[in-house]
Amino acid sequence: MNRADSRRLAVALEALGYELAARAEEADVVVLNTCVVRQQAEEKVHGRLGSLRPLKERRPGVTVGVMGCLVGFRGPGEVAERYPWVDVWMPPSDPGPLLDHLVRESAADEGRALAAEAKARQARFYEGWGLPSRERGRRVAAYVPAVLGCSHACTYCIIPYRRGPEQSRPPEEILTEIRALAEQGVREVTLLGQIIDRYGYDLLDRYTFRTQTPLVDLLHRVHAVEGLVRIRFLTSHPNWMRDDLLEAVAALPKVCEHIEVPVQAGDDEVLARMRRGYTADDYRRLVARIRETIPGVSIATDVIVGFPGETEAQFQRTYDLLAELRLDKVHIARYSPRPQTLAARRFPDDVPPEEKERRRKALEELQARIAAEINARLLGRTVEVLVEGKKKGRWWGRTRTDKLVFFEDERDRLGQLVSVRITWAGPWSLIGEPTDLPSEPRRAGRG
Numbered sequence: 240m241n242r243a244d245s246r247r248l249a250v251a252l253e254a255l256g257y258e259l260a261a262r263a264e265e266a267d268v269v270v271l272n273t274c275v276v277r278q279q280a281e282e283k284v285h286g287r288l289g290s291l292r293p294l295k296e297r298r299p300g301v302t303v304g305v306m307g308c309l310v311g312f313r314g315p316g317e318v319a320e321r322y323p324w325v326d327v328w329m330p331p332s333d334p335g336p337l338l339d340h341l342v343r344e345s346a347a348d349e350g351r352a353l354a355a356e357a358k359a360r361q362a363r364f365y366e367g368w369g370l371p372s373r374e375r376g377r378r379v380a381a382y383v384p385a386v387l388g389c390s391h392a393c394t395y396c397i398i399p400y401r402r403g404p405e406q407s408r409p410p411e412e413i414l415t416e417i418r419a420l421a422e423q424g425v426r427e428v429t430l431l432g433q434i435i436d437r438y439g440y441d442l443l444d445r446y447t448f449r450t451q452t453p454l455v456d457l458l459h460r461v462h463a464v465e466g467l468v469r470i471r472f473l474t475s476h477p478n479w480m481r482d483d484l485l486e487a488v489a490a491l492p493k494v495c496e497h498i499e500v501p502v503q504a505g506d507d508e509v510l511a512r513m514r515r516g517y518t519a520d521d522y523r524r525l526v527a528r529i530r531e532t533i534p535g536v537s538i539a540t541d542v543i544v545g546f547p548g549e550t551e552a553q554f555q556r557t558y559d560l561l562a563e564l565r566l567d568k569v570h571i572a573r574y575s576p577r578p579q580t581l582a583a584r585r586f587p588d589d590v591p592p593e594e595k596e597r598r599r600k601a602l603e604e605l606q607a608r609i610a611a612e613i614n615a616r617l618l619g620r621t622v623e624v625l626v627e628g629k630k631k632g633r634w635w636g637r638t639r640t641d642k643l644v645f646f647e648d649e650r651d652r653l654g655q656l657v658s659v660r661i662t663w664a665g666p667w668s669l670i671g672e673p674t675d676l677p678s679e680p681r682r683a684g685r686g
């Protein structure tokens with residue numbers, strides 16, 4: 240979500256006449272877009288904020304802005320007092336305060352002020368459209384926010400307090416943004432939402448969707464955008480993955496057969512204290528339903544280890560669930576208490592850090608084995624890779640199932656769909672060689 244917000248901010252600033260600078264030291268405007276989802280991320284933000292102070296002292300004319308979850312949808316509060324060298328605070332997804340500030344700063348007389356305001360209005364109008372000029376024709380995949388905020392209030396999660404309640408963007412606005420991206424060379428979009436499957440339910444009094452699940456209607460409309468070859472969406476919540484959504488993933492050729500649906504824990508009592516709203520068995524049934532409906536699907540999940548009160552036996556149930564389900568990817572986080580959340584207020588953070596790390600490592604090792612076995616099945620097979628860039632002389636891109644693939648080719652393959660025959664498979668990536676053979680059809684299995 241922050242990457243999407245940064246892109247949109249860059250586009251809005253370009254509309255005001257700014258250009259991207261290579262380094263903060265050379266810039267007139269420096270913006271930190273912040274994440275506080277875990278304590279570690281927040282500490283990093285404070286470190287970076289501290290390091291901007293000398294820059295501001297050396298060049299007082301520099302505008303320093305902070306955006307995102309450190310600020311929150313209600314404003315920065317006491318944090319602003321700690322950092323007097325910050326000029327502007329922006330809530331997540333809202334570059335408005337920075338644009339206003341820059342307009343005020345640049346307007347020395349009334350006539351210029353009016354012209355500058357008109358420019359700022361225009362910049363807001365452009366907000367969210369397309370790519371900053373430096374990335375046009377170079378960026379292949381882009382994130383597009385569809386649902387902002389979240390109203391679910393899992394007990395460990397700070398996001399509802401920082402990004403505010405759930406709010407879907409109107410479908411036309413999303414489509415305008417996606418069309419602009421496609422015209423500028425983007426070939427894959429990922430629709431974003433904290434619970435993406437809930438897209439549109441808050442718009443039902445203003446918009447008519449042609450399908451029972453509004454996200455399905457949106458997927459159909461995005462599917463019709465020329466130039467796009469792939470569509471993804473994330474993140475799903477187990478309680479909101481309706482059958483018609485899964486059927487749409489199976490039926491729409493551009494929608495990739497990859498689902499990101501966090502389980503968070505494999506123990507029912509922990510899940511209840513997290514207020515996730517489902518049991519481990521519900522999740523098992525969901526995974527079976529996804530696999531039945533979408534042939535060749537890959538599934539990614541998120542897990543938190545060391546949630547307050549998580550016993551060894553409860554952790555073992557998470558371990559066993561992952562060993563049983565054999566998902567393609569698992570993002571593992573060690574629990575850290577976040578301010579304002581119910582868990583931080585009610586439950587003591589009683590699993591010691593070394594124990595959290597031990598549990599994280601155990602899951603990581605398990606998943607490395609599972610992912611290596613899943614990926615080994617791709618050896619000798621031909622997969623379709625959308626090429627996103629070049630690193631150390633090798634092209635890289637992802638399969639429809641979100642697996643990272645590297646290959647060598649003298650030709651320029653950026654933005655192309657390339658058939659790659661897999662010659663090496665590890666748990667986190669694959670290596671192959673380009674071939675003129677067509678890649679196996681999407682129904683053929685886990686490619």
Ligand code: SF4
Nearest residue numbers: 389391392393396433
């Ligand atoms: S669903 Fe839960 S974990 Fe996800 S953003 Fe909302 S509150 Fe946070």
